[in-house]
Amino acid sequence: xxxxxxxxxxxxGGLVVACAAPVNLEAERKSLLAADVRFDELSxxxxxxxxxxxxxxxxxxxxxxxxxxxxxxxxIVKSLAGEYSLRWTPQDADVSGxxxxxxxxxxxxxxxxxxxxxxxxxxxxxxxxxKRNGEWMVLVDMGNQxxxxxx
Numbered sequence: 001x002x003x004x005x006x007x008x009x010x011x012x013g014g015l016v017v018a019c020a021a022p023v024n025l026e027a028e029r030k031s032l033l034a035a036d037v038r039f040d041e042l043s044x045x046x047x048x049x050x051x052x053x054x055x056x057x058x059x060x061x062x063x064x065x066x067x068x069x070x071x072x073x074x075x076i077v078k079s080l081a082g083e084y085s086l087r088w089t090p091q092d093a094d095v096s097g098x099x100x101x102x103x104x105x106x107x108x109x110x111x112x113x114x115x116x117x118x119x120x121x122x123x124x125x126x127x128x129x130x131k132r133n134g135e136w137m138v139l140v141d142m143g144n145q146x147x148x149x150x151x
Contacts, residue, residue, distance in 0.1 A: 028099035032129060035136035036090040036104040044087055049080040056138045057130065063142035065123075076141070085111040088125060100131045101139075108143060122147050 035055075043051035053073065062070040062079065070076050080086075088108040095102035103126060110121045125143035129136045 023099045028095045032093045032102045040088050048086040053077045061140045102129045
């Protein structure tokens with residue numbers, strides 16, 4: 001009797017997996033790119049710190065160019081405090097086979113207003129995203145500077 005129940009459970013489990021709808025990876029990739037575009041737009045509207053507070057998971061990791069890794073949403077948001085603009089343009093994205101993880105990469109522009117005018121820095125970024133409760137959220141944020149450093 002126990003063996004019959006186990007066989008029935010295994011059969012039902014296999015049926016559920018077999019009946020699961022296939023993942024449309026291209027649609028998921030486009031969805032991820034769209035999430036990154038919305039993330040950038042929010043950064044332009046409310047500033048980087050507030051935008052990151054909405055798009056990063058609690059256990060996120062930031063890998064800044066010239067500093068130690070920053071772990072945790074609260075610490076990352078604190079590290080982004082200040083008066084400046086950070087905008088980016090996603091170039092591409094890809095997702096895992098079951099579309100629960102993916103990445104985006106693109107180019108960023110940081111602008112700081114100074115007494116002598118606007119100071120701009122440019123670079124590339126890579127964000128690792130995970131799907132949480134059906135929404136794309138950033139797990140890891142990293143970037144590098146593409147323009148030469150001042151002497």
